[in-house]
Amino acid sequence: QVQLQESGPGLVKPSQTLSLTCTVSGGSISSGSYYWSWIRQPAGKGLEWIGRIYTSGSTNYNPSLKSRVTISVDTSKNQFSLKLSSVTAADTAVYYCARDKPYYGSGTWGQGTLVTVSS
């Protein structure tokens, strides 16, 4: 059974770049037809879809974040990553990685990792 685990700094300074990695275990990130996604949730608020990368390498991003977001895959490490540039306090949130099967939704999620943007 595939499991996902987010990792990365819990504290990022304003204007810097937030970098997170999601490690996939129990299966290969390059097998099958899946989207590998990032979602975030500020404390006490709702879910916000950030973006995704398909098995083929194609990406889709939230239009409101598109200019600051990059999602990439490292098949050699069985990981995918999120980079969010020019962060502000508004980017403080729990960040989740998830695996989506097209038309079947996000059936597998990581436990989430809290990232705080503060000086």
Add this chain to the structure above:
Amino acid sequence: SYELTQPPSVSVSPGQTARITCSGDALPKQYAYWYQQKPGQAPVLVIYKDSERPSGIPERFSGSSSGTTVTLTISGVQAEDEADYYCQSADSSGTYEVFGGGTKLTVL
């Protein structure tokens, strides 16, 4: 940008039926998905493709679609169903995904 609209809260007594709606202009063209989230936990998929239920999800969870509105129905609500529920779907071109604002289900 595209938005999905959910009621902020729904309250029901145990054993009754809860209905949570989600409205969006592209819902006639795009499938909807529903997630349950309990405090401190990651979301769990409870409905996919408008009305399909993943394995392991109780039969009391069902989904339906009509025009620009999709509905999550929980029949015979139990105390353990108290949670936040989110709908998710794509914009009309399928370029990006959006979550509704979430609905807090309270079991009285």
